[in-house]
Amino acid sequence: MQARALEKRFGDFVAVDRIDVQVEAGEAFGFLGPNGAGKTSTMRMIACVSPRSGGDLSVLDLDPATDGSRIRARLGVVPQEDSLDLELTVRDNLLIYGRYFNLSLAETRARADELLEFVQLGDRRDDRVDALSGGLKRRLTVARALVNRPDLLLLDEPTTGLDPQARHLVWDRLYRLKREGATLVLTTHYMDEAEQLCDRLVIMDNGRIAAEGSPRQLIDEHCTREVVELRFADDADQQRALEPLHKIAVRIEELADRVLLYSDNGEADVERLSAEGVHPETLLVRRASLEDVFLSLTGRQLEE
Amino acid sequence: MATAPALRVVYHELHVTRRFWRSSVFFFVLTPVLYLGAMGFGLGGLIDEEQGTVEGLTYLQFVAPGLLAAAAMQGAGNDSLWPVMTGMKWMRVFHAMVATPLAPADVFTGTVGWTALRATAGATVFLGVAAAFGAVPSAFGLLAIPAAMLCAAAFAAPLTAYSATQETDQRFPLILRLGILPLFLISGTFFPVSQLPGVMQPLTWLSPLWHAVVLCRGATTGSLGFASAFIHAAILVGCAAAGWIWGMRTFTRRLYP
Numbered sequence: 001m002q003a004r005a006l007e008k009r010f011g012d013f014v015a016v017d018r019i020d021v022q023v024e025a026g027e028a029f030g031f032l033g034p035n036g037a038g039k040t041s042t043m044r045m046i047a048c049v050s051p052r053s054g055g056d057l058s059v060l061d062l063d064p065a066t067d068g069s070r071i072r073a074r075l076g077v078v079p080q081e082d083s084l085d086l087e088l089t090v091r092d093n094l095l096i097y098g099r100y101f102n103l104s105l106a107e108t109r110a111r112a113d114e115l116l117e118f119v120q121l122g123d124r125r126d127d128r129v130d131a132l133s134g135g136l137k138r139r140l141t142v143a144r145a146l147v148n149r150p151d152l153l154l155l156d157e158p159t160t161g162l163d164p165q166a167r168h169l170v171w172d173r174l175y176r177l178k179r180e181g182a183t184l185v186l187t188t189h190y191m192d193e194a195e196q197l198c199d200r201l202v203i204m205d206n207g208r209i210a211a212e213g214s215p216r217q218l219i220d221e222h223c224t225r226e227v228v229e230l231r232f233a234d235d236a237d238q239q240r241a242l243e244p245l246h247k248i249a250v251r252i253e254e255l256a257d258r259v260l261l262y263s264d265n266g267e268a269d270v271e272r273l274s275a276e277g278v279h280p281e282t283l284l285v286r287r288a289s290l291e292d293v294f295l296s297l298t299g300r301q302l303e304e
Numbered sequence: 305m306a307t308a309p310a311l312r313v314v315y316h317e318l319h320v321t322r323r324f325w326r327s328s329v330f331f332f333v334l335t336p337v338l339y340l341g342a343m344g345f346g347l348g349g350l351i352d353e354e355q356g357t358v359e360g361l362t363y364l365q366f367v368a369p370g371l372l373a374a375a376a377m378q379g380a381g382n383d384s385l386w387p388v389m390t391g392m393k394w395m396r397v398f399h400a401m402v403a404t405p406l407a408p409a410d411v412f413t414g415t416v417g418w419t420a421l422r423a424t425a426g427a428t429v430f431l432g433v434a435a436a437f438g439a440v441p442s443a444f445g446l447l448a449i450p451a452a453m454l455c456a457a458a459f460a461a462p463l464t465a466y467s468a469t470q471e472t473d474q475r476f477p478l479i480l481r482l483g484i485l486p487l488f489l490i491s492g493t494f495f496p497v498s499q500l501p502g503v504m505q506p507l508t509w510l511s512p513l514w515h516a517v518v519l520c521r522g523a524t525t526g527s528l529g530f531a532s533a534f535i536h537a538a539i540l541v542g543c544a545a546a547g548w549i550w551g552m553r554t555f556t557r558r559l560y561p
Contacts, residue, residue, distance in 0.1 A: 010561070049402055049560055069405045077403040083396035087320055096319055099312050100404035148404075 001046060001152065001185065007054035008041045008207075015041040017207035018055060025151075028184040030201035032194045032290060034300070038207040039187035040080060043156045046185065048072050060151055073101060076150030078141050080157045080187075084129045090140055091116065091125040094147055101148040108147065115143040119173060135166025142173060153177065155186040159193060171196055191290040203294055210297045215290055222296050223288040224250065226266035230259045230273075230280040237280075244276035253295055260292070309406050313414020314421065316397075321422075332426045336433035339371045340364065343494065344439060359496055361441075361525060368439035369448055369520035370493035372430045376423040376452035377513050380459040381484045383419040385476040388467035391415070398559060408555040412468075416460045416544075416551065423456030424449060434524070442526025451523060454540040455516030459484075461547025468554040487513045492521075512543045 001023040008016035016038040023029040031039040044050035046059055048068035057064055059071050084093055091112055098108030116122045119139040129137065138158065145153060158174065159167040174197055178184055188194050194201050195215045202212045211218055230245075232238040238259060245252050245261060248269050253260040259280075263269045266285035273280075294300075307315070321328060348363030358366040391398035391411075401411050427449050434440050440448075463479070470476075490500065491513035497505055508514040515536040522528020 044561075047403060049399075051560060069407060072403060073405040075403070079396075079399065079403065081396060081399075083400035083403075085316075085320065085397050085400075086395055087323070092319065096316050097400070097404070099307075099315055100401055100406050102307060102312065102405070144400075 001060070001183075002058045003042075003046075003055065004057075005055035006042070006045065006052055006057050008038070008045060008050070009053040014207050016045070019202075019204075019207075019209050021202060021209070023183065023185055025183050026181050028178045028186070028197055028199045030194045030198035031185075031187040031204055032189070032191070032198075032201050032294070033187075033204035034189055034294075037204040039204055040156055041207075042204075043154055043185070043187055047075060047077050047154050073148065074151045076145035076148065076153040078138075078145045078153070078155040078158050080160065082137050082141060084137060084140060084144070086130040087128070089126050089128055090121055090132070093129060093140060094144055097144050098147045103148065111147055111149075112143075115146055118146075119143045120169070133166075135162050135169070138162060138166065138170055139173070142170065146177075150182075152183045152185065155184065157187055157189065159188075159190065167193075191294070194290055201290075203290075203297060205294075205298050211293065218290060218293045219288050222293045224262040224264050225288060226263050227286055227288050227292055228261040228263055228266050228269055229282075229284040229286065230261060230278075231257065231282045232259070233281045241278045241280070244273075244278050248272050248276065251296070260295070262288075262292070262296075309410035310413040310417055312406060313401060313411055314418045316401075317414070317418040328422075328425075329429075332429040333433065335375050335426070336371070336430040339375070340368060340434060340437055340439060343367050343371065344437065364437065364439045365441055365525065366521070367494060368434040368437075369524040370491075370517045372427055372434065372448055372452055372524075373455050373513060373516040373520045374488050374491075374493050375430055376427055376455040376516065377459050377487065378484060379423045379426055380419050380456040381463060381480060383422060384416075384460045384463035385467050385479065386473060388415065388464055389470065389473050389476075392468060392558060393471075398555075402559045408559040409552050411559065412464065412551040412555040413548070416457060416464050416548070419460040419464070420453050420457045423460075424453040427452030431524075440524045442524060444522075444526040445524040447523035448520040451516055451519035451537070454519070454537060454544070455512065458512040458516070458540040458543035458547070461544045461551055463547070465547050465551030465554045468551065468558045487511050492517045512540055515539045 003019060003021045005018040005020065006016060007018050019042065031042060033039050041050065045052050045057060045064065048059065048064040048071050051065065060074055062071050064071055085096065088096065094112035094115060095105065095108050098111065116125050119142055121136065121139055121143065124132065124136065129140065132140065159170050162170065174184065178197065186197065198215060200214050203210045211222060213221065232241060241259065245259065249261045249263055251262045261269060270283065270285060344364035344367055348367065351358065351363040398411050402408055431440065431445060431448055435445065491508060491511045497508050497514065519528065519533060519536050522533060
């Protein structure tokens with residue numbers, strides 16, 4: 001997959017602003033960013049369900065503008081919003097979807113049973129989809145995306161709205177696919193998801209790419225090794241602490257409910273805090289994450 | 305063997321309906337029994353006593369083809385409004401379809417094709433019941449089945465195209481009440497158009513249902529000449545074609561923004 005100066009406009013609104021992206025076969029690639037950053041618009045152009053407004057795009061060495069149907073035949077798509085047929089059973093959803101790809105019924109049957117085992121829905125195969133929980137529906141959607149043995153799997157916020165347990169199961173399955181050599185492109189606004197699954201990712205903001213690299217690279221380049229999170233009893237306390245904090249750290253970030261202190265040695269800085277007379281109510285030293293990268297790049301938090 | 309893309313959409317609908325086929329058949333039979341019972345025998349008995357015949361037919365024979373065409377229109381109306389909203393928005397199955405090799409045009413064609421197919425099945429049952437009631441004097445009556453299919457397509461194509469432009473179903477009841485219902489009442493279904501006030505008579509040419517009624521009545525009574533049958537059929541084909549062109553656009557705009 002390769003994009004050059006890829007652009008998407010809706011009237012005057014620029015959703016995707018001339019981005020360059022390249023994804024190699026076998027790679028797990030992520031678009032990370034807040035809602036409205038242009039991730040979904042980008043994904044829809046790659047999925048050949050939204051024409052580009054400008055730039056070049058090639059998917060599986062074909063042009064979506066002219067070969068949309070041929071490309072889609074080789075894609076697996078997990079859309080952001082569920083699009084399962086609630087009136088049909090779990091298994092029938094897979095069978096019907098296989099028909100859209102013109103797979104033979106016999107082939108799809110075998111494939112469906114295999115996939116239902118893979119996403120651990122084997123025992124629910126004859127249940128109506130209507131009755132499934134959000135997590136089970138997502139798993140079925142992942143299975144459905146694999147019916148045609150895709151060369152490229154596109155996942156738009158695959159775990160948004162799932163509880164932690166359901167999320168981990170989806171991650172686990174995606175991780176397995178990745179290990180088996182599948183090419184994954186996913187969008188997420190979860191930092192932990194990007195860190196778990198992506199070999200490489202871009203951070204998108206306002207339709208542009210703010211940074212690109214592996215999760216580790218991005219943290220190294222745009223952040224310190226550790227972060228100290230401080231919470232204060234009240235605003236006045238927090239305001240008083242700011243001046244000494246600036247003395248200690250290269251960079252601090254003031255959020256609504258806490259102060260982040262970027263540090264190369266968290267423990268040492270914590271000791272200096274008490275020496276400076278700063279006494280936060282709670283204090284946490286943690287490793288820097290992509291959340292911190294995003295914050296340092298845009299000055300905003302990823303999740304409101 | 306490759307199945308045409310639009311047929312794969314029909315296959316989906318067929319699969320969904322398979323769960324409810326008993327109720328579908330039940331309603332296919334119930335519709336003509338109720339309509340022909342009430343209008344043909346109930347009202348018709350009264351008219352036949354008072355007036356003798358309508359355009360040389362018993363009232364049952366007169367009204368049966370009108371009701372057959374009207375049932376095709378109503379079926380198309382029902383299938384082309386809320387189910388399209390379900391596919392586009394409520395369940396998003398249309399979005400699932402166009403993520404595969406299928407294109408929005410295939411989804412549109414398949415959806416309208418399915419509606420026409422259902423109407424054809426309904427018309428076949430309707431015609432069978434009408435024939436059993438003695439309401440179909442001519443063997444040409446079989447031609448009422450393709451006429452009903454044309455009628456369904458002439459309504460389904462533009463209505464399906466229109467539904468794809470809507471964000472809510474707020475206007476759908478209006479379409480039924482201000483569009484489908486008046487056409488049902490004044491398109492020569494229950495009484496000859498000559499009963500309408502003089503100024504309104506030419507307006508019936510604008511009603512696709514009227515053309516379908518003329519075709520169906522011409523078929524069941526074996527009284528329609530080839531030339532006029534061709535003109536009425538061509539007008540229905542024209543409505544379907546215009547709706548099809550429009551639907552290509554609205555489906556593409558909605559599904560591939």
